[in-house]
Amino acid sequence: MIGFKRDSKKDEEDGGGNPFQNLEKTTVLQEARTFNETPVNPRKCTQILTKILYILNQGEILGTVEATDTFFAMTKLFQSHDVILRRMVYLGIKELAPIAKDLFIVTSSLTTDMTGRENLYRAAAIRALCSITDGNTLQQSIERYMKQAIVDRNAAVSSAALVSSLHMTRFAGEVVKRWVNEAQEAINTDSIMVQYHALGVLYHIRKTDRLAVTKLVAKLTKSTMKSPYALCMLIRITCRLIEEDDVGTNSKLFEFVQSCLRHKSEMVIYEAAHAIVNMKKTGARELAPAVSVLQLFCSSSKPTLRFAAVRTLNKVAMTHPAAVTACNLDLESLITDANRSVATLAITTLLKTGAESSVDRLMKQISSFVSEISDEFKIVVVKAIRALCLKFPRKHSVLMNFLSAMLRDEGGLEYKASIADTIITIIEENPEAKETGLAHLCEFIEDCEHTSLAVRILHLLGKEGPRTKQPSRYIRFIYNRVILENAPVRAAAVSALAQFGALCADLLPNVKVLLARCQMDTDDEVRDRATYYSVILNCNDAVLNNRFIVENTHLSLPTLEKSLHQYTMQPSETPFDARTVPVAAISPSEEARLAAAEEISTKPKTAIATMTREETYAEKLRNIPQLAALGSPFHSSPAVDLTESETEYLVKCVKHVYERHLVFQFICTNTLNDQLLENVHVHLDPLPEGFVVAANIPCQRLPYGEAQSCFTVLTFPDVLAISVGSFGAVMKFSTKDCDPATGLPDSDDSYDDEYMLEDLDVSVADQMQKVAKANFAASWDEAGDENELEDVFALTSMQTLDEAVKNIIQFLGMQPCERSDRVQEGKSSHTLLLSGVFRGNHDVLVRAKLALSEGVTMQLAVRCSDPEVSELVTNSVG
Amino acid sequence: MGLLTKLMAILGFNRREVNVLVVGLNNSGKSTLVNQLKPDEQRATEIVPTVGFNVEKFNNKNVGFTAFDMAGQGRYRELWEHHYKDCQGIIFVVDSSDGLRLVVARDELEALLDHQHIRSKRHLPILVFANKMDVRGALSAVQVSASLGLEKISNKPWHICASNAMTGEGLQEGIEWLTNQIRQSVMLEENS
Numbered sequence A: 001m002i003g004f005k006r007d008s009k010k011d012e013e014d015g016g017g018n019p020f021q022n023l024e025k026t027t028v029l030q031e032a033r034t035f036n037e038t039p040v041n042p043r044k045c046t047q048i049l050t051k052i053l054y055i056l057n058q059g060e061i062l063g064t065v066e067a068t069d070t071f072f073a074m075t076k077l078f079q080s081h082d083v084i085l086r087r088m089v090y091l092g093i094k095e096l097a098p099i100a101k102d103l104f105i106v107t108s109s110l111t112t113d114m115t116g117r118e119n120l121y122r123a124a125a126i127r128a129l130c131s132i133t134d135g136n137t138l139q140q141s142i143e144r145y146m147k148q149a150i151v152d153r154n155a156a157v158s159s160a161a162l163v164s165s166l167h168m169t170r171f172a173g174e175v176v177k178r179w180v181n182e183a184q185e186a187i188n189t190d191s192i193m194v195q196y197h198a199l200g201v202l203y204h205i206r207k208t209d210r211l212a213v214t215k216l217v218a219k220l221t222k223s224t225m226k227s228p229y230a231l232c233m234l235i236r237i238t239c240r241l242i243e244e245d246d247v248g249t250n251s252k253l254f255e256f257v258q259s260c261l262r263h264k265s266e267m268v269i270y271e272a273a274h275a276i277v278n279m280k281k282t283g284a285r286e287l288a289p290a291v292s293v294l295q296l297f298c299s300s301s302k303p304t305l306r307f308a309a310v311r312t313l314n315k316v317a318m319t320h321p322a323a324v325t326a327c328n329l330d331l332e333s334l335i336t337d338a339n340r341s342v343a344t345l346a347i348t349t350l351l352k353t354g355a356e357s358s359v360d361r362l363m364k365q366i367s368s369f370v371s372e373i374s375d376e377f378k379i380v381v382v383k384a385i386r387a388l389c390l391k392f393p394r395k396h397s398v399l400m401n402f403l404s405a406m407l408r409d410e411g412g413l414e415y416k417a418s419i420a421d422t423i424i425t426i427i428e429e430n431p432e433a434k435e436t437g438l439a440h441l442c443e444f445i446e447d448c449e450h451t452s453l454a455v456r457i458l459h460l461l462g463k464e465g466p467r468t469k470q471p472s473r474y475i476r477f478i479y480n481r482v483i484l485e486n487a488p489v490r491a492a493a494v495s496a497l498a499q500f501g502a503l504c505a506d507l508l509p510n511v512k513v514l515l516a517r518c519q520m521d522t523d524d525e526v527r528d529r530a531t532y533y534s535v536i537l538n539c540n541d542a543v544l545n546n547r548f549i550v551e552n553t554h555l556s557l558p559t560l561e562k563s564l565h566q567y568t569m570q571p572s573e574t575p576f577d578a579r580t581v582p583v584a585a586i587s588p589s590e591e592a593r594l595a596a597a598e599e600i601s602t603k604p605k606t607a608i609a610t611m612t613r614e615e616t617y618a619e620k621l622r623n624i625p626q627l628a629a630l631g632s633p634f635h636s637s638p639a640v641d642l643t644e645s646e647t648e649y650l651v652k653c654v655k656h657v658y659e660r661h662l663v664f665q666f667i668c669t670n671t672l673n674d675q676l677l678e679n680v681h682v683h684l685d686p687l688p689e690g691f692v693v694a695a696n697i698p699c700q701r702l703p704y705g706e707a708q709s710c711f712t713v714l715t716f717p718d719v720l721a722i723s724v725g726s727f728g729a730v731m732k733f734s735t736k737d738c739d740p741a742t743g744l745p746d747s748d749d750s751y752d753d754e755y756m757l758e759d760l761d762v763s764v765a766d767q768m769q770k771v772a773k774a775n776f777a778a779s780w781d782e783a784g785d786e787n788e789l790e791d792v793f794a795l796t797s798m799q800t801l802d803e804a805v806k807n808i809i810q811f812l813g814m815q816p817c818e819r820s821d822r823v824q825e826g827k828s829s830h831t832l833l834l835s836g837v838f839r840g841n842h843d844v845l846v847r848a849k850l851a852l853s854e855g856v857t858m859q860l861a862v863r864c865s866d867p868e869v870s871e872l873v874t875n876s877v878g
Numbered sequence B: 001m002g003l004l005t006k007l008m009a010i011l012g013f014n015r016r017e018v019n020v021l022v023v024g025l026n027n028s029g030k031s032t033l034v035n036q037l038k039p040d041e042q043r044a045t046e047i048v049p050t051v052g053f054n055v056e057k058f059n060n061k062n063v064g065f066t067a068f069d070m071a072g073q074g075r076y077r078e079l080w081e082h083h084y085k086d087c088q089g090i091i092f093v094v095d096s097s098d099g100l101r102l103v104v105a106r107d108e109l110e111a112l113l114d115h116q117h118i119r120s121k122r123h124l125p126i127l128v129f130a131n132k133m134d135v136r137g138a139l140s141a142v143q144v145s146a147s148l149g150l151e152k153i154s155n156k157p158w159h160i161c162a163s164n165a166m167t168g169e170g171l172q173e174g175i176e177w178l179t180n181q182i183r184q185s186v187m188l189e190e191n192s
């Protein structure tokens, strides 16, 4: 439903006043008592119901009691036969259903209406009924009416029943499944909507059963369905099958999609074209007819068709540039389209595929109306510019100017963030653009209303500023924030200042003075940071600076919090040792951002700290007494499958690594509904030398369909060199036969059984945590060459540098630094820099010099305070 | 109220709309009974146990009845009281072939009569149908009346008749009594 805007004052001024303005919840609910009066006054009650719906849509919240009272009063209105009032009652019921209690009391009244003679009631009553019912009532009192309604001759009734069925699968999937015959019958009707909705239900019922879907599609693609909506949906289902089964373009399925390009309905034609260009594996031959359809639509007189076509082309511009270039002429004619959305998409599509020479012209065109388009489309423009910058680095100044102009315009957070993101990407990609980019950002934060964005930019200035030719010019911008902004921004500014102090000796005295002033701030966090940095900077120790200012210590915050809490609960003489807290893994989203090439998420980063995999597991492991004693896991690997996907039992394994212990968590699922497994555990055999099983924590009961865990705790060998290896595994358990319907065992008889699992490997990567270093060189020097181990390897199986880089990163489980995971095209040598922390809190740094020559040659240097670790890392690569 | 309208009301020219509440244990035949009272062409062909309530309309002697046919299953009985406040008559249906549950019916009837909104209506007529009279071994109206302790109701008009909701036998008599009572009680109320 379209929300009304509370603050749209303008509408109210020129609309002669909104009669519902300034409604008070309490007054409205008071008025609702009128519902209890007899005889019912339909006009008045309709009015009041309208008010209730209005305030609910304004976001007013009713309590359970208020809602239930109102709901009960509303039920009295069933005595009126006024059609309009009754339909308002249905709406009221649907709105109150999620809050009020005892909804079932209208069940009979609604079933009467849905089966009654008044056609104006029936469809709406079904919808209301669907919102108040639960699985039990559905099965006991309503099921047969639903079945009848699905095959009703009245299309509105049938559609309502089908759509409601879909909604009800949420809580009564099993019941709805039984209506498959009715849905099947409904799909053969003449009504366009009914056919569409019936297909929706049929597909939903069968979608987890691949074979059934294949049959459904095979049958329907042969029949000729009348409904264009149903056909569009069928095309989507077919495409999913094609992609999943990887059947390629020669199949009957693909033929069907292609045949839809010749359908008489534009909707179907478009859907087919859209599907074909979006398929992963379409070749030029299959693409051509689809693209010519889109091309035709580009010059349609209907704006919707033009929009759809150009939007689709825009999306696939990067994947199928050739196809889009074929439409260049048509796109050119759209850049002056009266519809600004169409024009924007046309221009940005051309930008994505066009030549360097056309950039200036297109940018000029788009500047002429950029202020007229909505944020959403401005973001499309920004994305196109980002792609352009990556493609034509030399154009950065034109594009950067354009971006900074956009930055100065009005706009929402998401839009501004996408611009800032783009500028940041450009800076990172293109050293030449760095200084101008930073300058634009500095200017932007002078007048930036979005705290989160200002904080990010300040962080970037702190990171990049000290390494520019003239760091001093940034100090003023940063310090201005300290004077003018709110506390979070001031705190970020303090941190940024400290970076300059640590890295630029000539600025140090100034920074110290500024930080001293910040220690007088009114905000705790700002003062704390200022004090912290001042103390460190006053030591004048480069190693300290590097370790505590330039490199952030990435401790796992939730675990740190837990540990500190525990420490304060049991005070002791010894100071708290931060080294007992595991370092935080780089979270996947962060990782994605660091590695991002084309797509940087434009969503503002959420403020809530997302938990890493380790932290989520740590929560759960702490609840198991035998494991709690081990503390928090240092590293948890992603789950690996130990069984094929369609077997009796599914077993996944997660490896949790502690300082001295290794815990295998086996997540088991029993897919046999006539079996109950008990005492499930995994026996490891053979065990690599040196590993000792310390404990086995079986899973007591494993009923059908639930995922449960059992654990095996091992101690690592004392000698590091043999701490990697491969384990044999067998799942052992005792089985009871049981009744599939209830899941209860038939008798107490049980028999022992076992099930072979795939082998399990423990590698270096499992014992390593990724940790980024902002200044690799400083850390490398700090580690010192006395702890270095070096060796040369020939990686004969690797064909390209890129492949070698990916493999080494994956193999060692370490974090690439200074964007060294990206190999520049055409280069024949590359240096990969990795950093990580090995279990036991050993910092590990790796420098791998790669060169192409009959495969890849690698000169590997490892620096770590523990020579055993260096040796393990080196050996495992070989 | 003017003299003329009063006269019209007494002579029955003035059409009235009244609400009656149909209650009683589950399976006693409430819905069947109400359905039977409706005009032929509007009757439902099948009756299922009620969930919540149903509203039905029928006419008798120029009085338009709106009947709230309540569900009788244990867990729904709490709902009845929501409708006590605005009803002008009660129809209490008893399954006279279900001797075992007569005590339960009696409890429910007593609780109803004891409710504040019912007590405050002095002239509220209570019509009891000793339904399912056709079933072999069914108790007579007199026996049902005794089991329910109807004679103890002193402050309200009441009436009991044996009925067969499937055929409609006995219904007319009961409803006519109710119609007359309602006319009178409404007049009394308006005069007082």
Ligand SMILES: Nc1nc2c(ncn2[C@@H]2O[C@H](COP(=O)(O)OP(=O)(O)OP(=O)(O)O)[C@@H](O)[C@H]2O)c(=O)[nH]1
Pocket: B024, B025, B026, B027, B028, B029, B030, B031, B032, B033, B047, B048, B049, B050, B051, B070, B071, B072, B073, B131, B132, B133, B134, B135, B163, B164, B165, B166, B167
């Ligand atoms: N033999 C006979 N059966 C009756 C009579 N009245 C109702 N029945 C049957 O009794 C059963 C219950 O009737 P309903 O009208 O659903 O009873 P109810 O009181 O509305 O029940 P709830 O809605 O659950 O409170 C049905 O199978 C009717 O056919 C009657 O007078 N004689």
Ligand SMILES: [Mg+2]
Pocket: B030, B031, B032, B048, B049, B050, B069, B070, B071, B072
């Ligand atoms: Mg009933």
